[in-house]
Amino acid sequence: MSPILIQALQFLLSLSLLIVLHEMGHFLPAKAFKTRVEKFYLFFDIKFSLFKKKIGETVYGIGWLPLGGYVKIAGMIDESMDTEQLSEPPKPWEFRSKPAWQRLIIMLGGVTVNFLVALVIYILTSFVYGDAYISTDSIQDGYYITNPVLKELGVETGDELVAIDGQRYDNYDDLRRNLITAERITVARDGQEREIELPEDFLGQLSTGEDLSMFRLRFPFMVGEVSDSSLNKNAGLQPGDLILSIAGEPIKYYDQVAPIMDTLKNRTIPVRFERDGQTRTLELQTDADGKMGIWPGGSMKRFSELGYFDTVIKDYSLGESIAVGGQKFVNQIGGYWLQLKKIFTPSTGAYKGVGGFKAIFDIFPDFWSWQGFWEITAFLSIMLAVLNLLPIPALDGGHVMFLLYEMVSGRKPSDKFMEYAQMVGFFLLIALILFANGNDVYKWLFK
Numbered sequence: 368m369s370p371i372l373i374q375a376l377q378f379l380l381s382l383s384l385l386i387v388l389h390e391m392g393h394f395l396p397a398k399a400f401k402t403r404v405e406k407f408y409l410f411f412d413i414k415f416s417l418f419k420k421k422i423g424e425t426v427y428g429i430g431w432l433p434l435g436g437y438v439k440i441a442g443m444i445d446e447s448m449d450t451e452q453l454s455e456p457p458k459p460w461e462f463r464s465k466p467a468w469q470r471l472i473i474m475l476g477g478v479t480v481n482f483l484v485a486l487v488i489y490i491l492t493s494f495v496y497g498d499a500y501i502s503t504d505s506i507q508d509g510y511y512i513t514n515p516v517l518k519e520l521g522v523e524t525g526d527e528l529v530a531i532d533g534q535r536y537d538n539y540d541d542l543r544r545n546l547i548t549a550e551r552i553t554v555a556r557d558g559q560e561r562e563i564e565l566p567e568d569f570l571g572q573l574s575t576g577e578d579l580s581m582f583r584l585r586f587p588f589m590v591g592e593v594s595d596s597s598l599n600k601n602a603g604l605q606p607g608d609l610i611l612s613i614a615g616e617p618i619k620y621y622d623q624v625a626p627i628m629d630t631l632k633n634r635t636i637p638v639r640f641e642r643d644g645q646t647r648t649l650e651l652q653t654d655a656d657g658k659m660g661i662w663p664g665g666s667m668k669r670f671s672e673l674g675y676f677d678t679v680i681k682d683y684s685l686g687e688s689i690a691v692g693g694q695k696f697v698n699q700i701g702g703y704w705l706q707l708k709k710i711f712t713p714s715t716g717a718y719k720g721v722g723g724f725k726a727i728f729d730i731f732p733d734f735w736s737w738q739g740f741w742e743i744t745a746f747l748s749i750m751l752a753v754l755n756l757l758p759i760p761a762l763d764g765g766h767v768m769f770l771l772y773e774m775v776s777g778r779k780p781s782d783k784f785m786e787y788a789q790m791v792g793f794f795l796l797i798a799l800i801l802f803a804n805g806n807d808v809y810k811w812l813f814k
Contacts, residue, residue, distance in 0.1 A: 370733030377731040379433075381744045383409060385481065385751055386436040392480030393438050393473055400469045403460040406439035434800070440473070463782070467774045474766040481752035485699070488745035490692030496738045497682040498691070501539040501584070501667075503528075505677035509556075510582035511622045516572045517581070520563050524622055527555040528582050537679075539584070546581050548705040570709055571716015585620040587675065590640075591664015598652035599659055606664055609641040609673075621663050628657040699749050707753065723804030725811065760792025 387409055397404050404425050412419070412430035419428030430436075442461025457464045462473070509525040512518060528542060529535065530553040536542040546552075551564045566572070573579060588610035593600055610618050614636040616627050631653050638659075639648045651659055671678040683691055709717040722729075730743055756764040765788070773779045780788075 373735055374728060374731045374733050377735070377740055377743075378728045381731070381740065381747060382433070382727075385484070385744065385748050386410075388480050388484055388748075389477040389751060389755075390436050390438045392476035392478070393440070394476075396469075396473045396476045397438070397440055397462070400465055400473065401460060402462055402465060402469075402473065403441035404438055405441055406437070408438070409436045411435065411437070467770055467779075471767065471770045471774070474763050474770065477763055478752040478755050481748045481755075482696075482700075485745040485748040485752070486692065486696045488692075488741050488748070489695040489699075490688050492738060492741050492745075493683050493692045493695070494685055494688035497680065499678055499680045500541075501671075502677045502679050503537055503539050503542055506539070506584065507675065508585060508620070511585045511620070512582065514573070514576065514578045514580050516569070516576060520565070522554060522563070523556070524585075525556070529553040529555050529560055539676075543581060544702060548702065548709060567714055568716035571719045574716065574720030584676065585622060586663070586665065586670055587673065588618050588621040588624055588663055589665035589669070590661055592662040594660040594662065597660020598654060599661065602649055602651055604640070604649065604651075604661065605642065607642070607669075610638060611641055611646065612639040614638075628653065628659070630657070632657040696745075696749075699746060700753070703749055703753055719806070721803045721806055722810075723800065723807045725804070725807035759795055760788040761796050762792065765789075765792050 390407060390409075394404055394407055406426045406428070408416075408428050408430050410417075410430035411432040411434055412428055413432055415431065416428045417431050419426055421427075440462045442457060442463040462470060465473075506527075509527045512522050512524045512526065531542065531545045531549045532551055533553070534545070536545065547570065549565055549569075551562055553560055553562050555561075573581075590604050590606055590608040590610070592606060593602075593604050610624075612618055613624065613627050614631055614634075616623075618624060618627075633655055634653050635650055636653060637648050638651045639646060641647075653659055667678070670676065706717070709715040710721060711718075727747065730747075732739055755762050756767070758764045758768040760766075760769075769780050769785065769788070
């Protein structure tokens with residue numbers, strides 16, 4: 368199965384699952400309050416459906432436009448913009464006839480389910496898989512820096528990242544995750560620490576640059592593959608060989624190779640390497656660009672075994688998993704809210720990095736991993752819940768905003784007002800979708 372197909376299957380499975388569960392969150396309380404649900408759809412069925420079947424009073428179906436899903440609740444202005452029912456007197460089974468508190472529960476049902484799904488996934492993945500992460504204290508000789516934004520701030524390869532906004536992290540994944548919303552970082556070089564204030568538009572600069580890397584781990588030069596077009600195709604190197612020196616220059620990290628090779632063009636050079644615990648030397652050729660035609664390889668497990676860093680493995684009991692999974696859930700929500708805050712603050716430039724369906728597609732790896740799939744699905748579930756809570760008419764948050772106004776003021780907005788608000792919200796939502804996916808297209812074409 369091709370890598371792209373594997374990504375596509377994970378993408379469709381994850382989004383379909385989340386959409387169905389979200390709409391189920393609206394469907395179940397609606398039925399509990401004896402509100403008629405006319406349609407329950409995965410994807411949108413504009414003009415026609417791929418599949419539909421009526422069971423009882425509800426038509427269940429799959430649309431052809433994979434931009435989401437919906438439940439059509441009688442007496443409610445929703446994505447379908449069907450206002451025909453509103454011209455008639457309210458019926459007892461309609462949404463508009465129900466008390467405000469029941470309507471509020473129905474509207475909050477979708478995001479509530481999405482939050483619960485994420486929480487349950489984090490708890491179960493903690494219990495089933497545990498945690499495996501790289502300890503930042505074990506990382507030797509700092510990080511590999513290639514991003515020009517970081518370089519302009521004075522960060523260099525070999526610098527240690529000590530803290531983010533004054534907080535130290537033992538988990539390398541946590542460290543990278545919190546860099547996204549950081550305002551200042553503390554780095555160390557030659558034993559001396561210094562704080563660096565990140566520019567307000569740090570995220571914007573990162574989003575528009577060609578290099579999106581941050582603080583990357585430094586790996587050894589382990590042979591992954593010798594190119595078929597390489598001058599050294601038949602020299603005797605094998606995958607897994609660990610390069611120790613090139614032309615007498617010691618090599619501990621792959622990032623040390625390029626500066627050395629710039630001085631070794633069109634040459635025959637001695638390369639010392641290790642294989643099966645034994646040190647050997649080969650005479651290799653370089654081309655006019657100072658290249659040997661050798662692609663690096665290796666795995667995180669192998670690099671950990673070689674002592675480049677320590678991998679911490681933790682297993683949890685079910686009780687411990689509840690606490691650990693709950694903390695992951697809280698941290699993920701907090702981090703995503705901070706990202707949204709920056710996105711909606713124009714001066715940060717973070718909006719330039721907003722992505723659409725391609726950006727979500729790219730999150731999934733090109734190989735199948737159930738652990739990775741569930742962790743990404745948990746994150747997307749939180750993202751779907753938070754976005755749906757935005758106070759935009761046409762989103763759940765817009766309906767909640769008007770319902771809270773009604774409950775506080777005692778005055779219900781008119782059906783005509785809700786119809787106009789829904790139209791405005793719908794066009795605003797379309798604009799946001801076009802902007803996000805337009806960013807994807809721009810990056811694909813010009814980066």
